[in-house]
Amino acid sequence: MSDPFRLDGRTVIVTGASRGIGAEVAHAISARGGGVVLVARSADALAELSAALPGPSAAVAGDVADTEVVGEAVAAGEALGGLWGVVNNAGINPFYHPVTETPLSEWDEVLRVNLLGTAAFSRAVGRFLAEAGTGGRIVNLSSVAGLTGLPNIGPYNASKAAIDALTRTLAVELGPVGVLCNSVAPGTIATEMVEGLMTANPVLKERLVSKSPLGRIGTVAEAALPIVFLLTDAASFITGQTLVVDGGRLAAG
Numbered sequence: 723m724s725d726p727f728r729l730d731g732r733t734v735i736v737t738g739a740s741r742g743i744g745a746e747v748a749h750a751i752s753a754r755g756g757g758v759v760l761v762a763r764s765a766d767a768l769a770e771l772s773a774a775l776p777g778p779s780a781a782v783a784g785d786v787a788d789t790e791v792v793g794e795a796v797a798a799g800e801a802l803g804g805l806w807g808v809v810n811n812a813g814i815n816p817f818y819h820p821v822t823e824t825p826l827s828e829w830d831e832v833l834r835v836n837l838l839g840t841a842a843f844s845r846a847v848g849r850f851l852a853e854a855g856t857g858g859r860i861v862n863l864s865s866v867a868g869l870t871g872l873p874n875i876g877p878y879n880a881s882k883a884a885i886d887a888l889t890r891t892l893a894v895e896l897g898p899v900g901v902l903c904n905s906v907a908p909g910t911i912a913t914e915m916v917e918g919l920m921t922a923n924p925v926l927k928e929r930l931v932s933k934s935p936l937g938r939i940g941t942v943a944e945a946a947l948p949i950v951f952l953l954t955d956a957a958s959f960i961t962g963q964t965l966v967v968d969g970g971r972l973a974a975g
């Protein structure tokens with residue numbers, strides 16, 4: 723019997739693959755035999771990663787909310803063969819103010835990348851898979867921030883809650899054609915995004931760590947492997963779910 727945790731012959735588009743969780747997801751897919759289409763704005767980082775992966779890969783440099791980039795990524799997946807799904811991982815969290823101090827332009831920027839980017843790729847890949855009739859997967863990155871009321875990152879929180887709602891809708895609409903759709907909600911994971919926030923707010927790290935039952939933040943591998951699990955046959959009866967990967971932080975209240 724073939725190993726249900728392998729991805730041989732399947733190709734997955736990974737957005738936000740130039741660093742952090744997305745780059746680790748790409749490595750983990752490739753290590754399990756899958757092909758990867760890497761998407762992000764940093765062309766050099768994508769080329770370097772593509773060259774380092776053991777399996778088939780392609781790189782598409784551009785913005786996730788640009789429909790031309792979305793089309794190029796789907797075409798690259800088709801060219802690699804066996805297009806099986808997308809991990810909508812690209813995301814930004816660059817601002818830190820209360821909602822009352824947040825200019826609408828910041829709402830626009832965060833929602834455009836986090837929510838519209840996810841919707842644009844889900845739409846294109848969902849259509850492709852429905853037509854191909856192969857089944858497939860959509861895994862979206864939300865966050866524990868979308869399940870709580872963390873202060874000073876209102877647009878980010880709202881974008882992530884919306885991604886969970888979008889994921890449930892996709893699961894219901896695409897279930898009949900065998901496309902399973904889930905989101906993964908990480909707690910705090912050591913990446914550039916978090917380093918940036920913590921540098922701007924030194925008390926934040928202490929607060930995040932002290933409230934974690936495990937007493938630490940997570941690694942990129944600890945976020946990436948549950949994402950990859952949802953792409954595999956080992957997760958063939960899971961759809962419409964948000965998998966919280968937070969070291970018990972939410973359970974601690």
Ligand SMILES: NC(=O)c1ccc[n+]([C@@H]2O[C@H](COP(=O)([O-])OP(=O)(O)OC[C@H]3O[C@@H](n4cnc5c(N)ncnc54)[C@H](OP(=O)(O)O)[C@@H]3O)[C@@H](O)[C@H]2O)c1
Nearest residue numbers: 738740742743762763764785786812813865910911913915
């Ligand atoms: N780290 C955490 O603690 C944490 C917790 C919960 C959820 N998450 C979620 O996990 C995902 C990955 O986070 P991370 O911590 O790995 O972030 P990161 O290290 O900042 O990486 C973000 C990735 O998204 C890409 N990206 C940003 N804007 C883009 C755009 N407009 N078009 C295309 N690509 C874009 C970046 O590449 P370029 O700059 O090259 O475009 C980069 O590859 C995000 O959705 C984040 O919200 C993270």
